[in-house]
Amino acid sequence: MDYKKLIASMPKGIERDTLRVISYHIGKERAIGRTALVASLSEQGIHSNERAVRFVIRDLRREGHLICSTPGDNGGYYLASNLAEYQDFRQAEFVAKIIDMNETVRAMDHAAKSAFGVGYQQSFNIG
Numbered sequence: 655m656d657y658k659k660l661i662a663s664m665p666k667g668i669e670r671d672t673l674r675v676i677s678y679h680i681g682k683e684r685a686i687g688r689t690a691l692v693a694s695l696s697e698q699g700i701h702s703n704e705r706a707v708r709f710v711i712r713d714l715r716r717e718g719h720l721i722c723s724t725p726g727d728n729g730g731y732y733l734a735s736n737l738a739e740y741q742d743f744r745q746a747e748f749v750a751k752i753i754d755m756n757e758t759v760r761a762m763d764h765a766a767k768s769a770f771g772v773g774y775q776q777s778f779n780i781g
Contacts, residue, residue: 671700672710676721676731682739685723685730723747 658677675694679686686694688704695702702710711731715721720734722743734740 668695668700668702668706668710669714671695671698672707673714673719676733679730679732681735682722682724682732682743685728685732687730691731 672691672695675686675691675698678684688707692702692704692707695707711721711723720740721731722734722740723729723731724743734743
């Protein structure tokens, strides 16, 4: 993907500048930490905080940008450099969490059925 053209076509603001900064961090070994990302945005005149940046990253991912992340002291955000790197991120950060959450919900549903009787029916309605 030609990120220079894409970024140039985006409206000014935190999303464009976040994607610009991350576009210089291709591959897990070149990840930029959240604190460094916020500082870099501040240097560009985008004053934000780590929480806002997390939401921007989420939105950019939902737009289809392959922004990956890795936890820990040397962790941070980066663009996937290849399919294997994306798949590793996907498995570790999303699939494993989905499976874990599903197990938790199933156990809690079972407990709710025991606590509230056979009339309890699970639902995926949120809100």
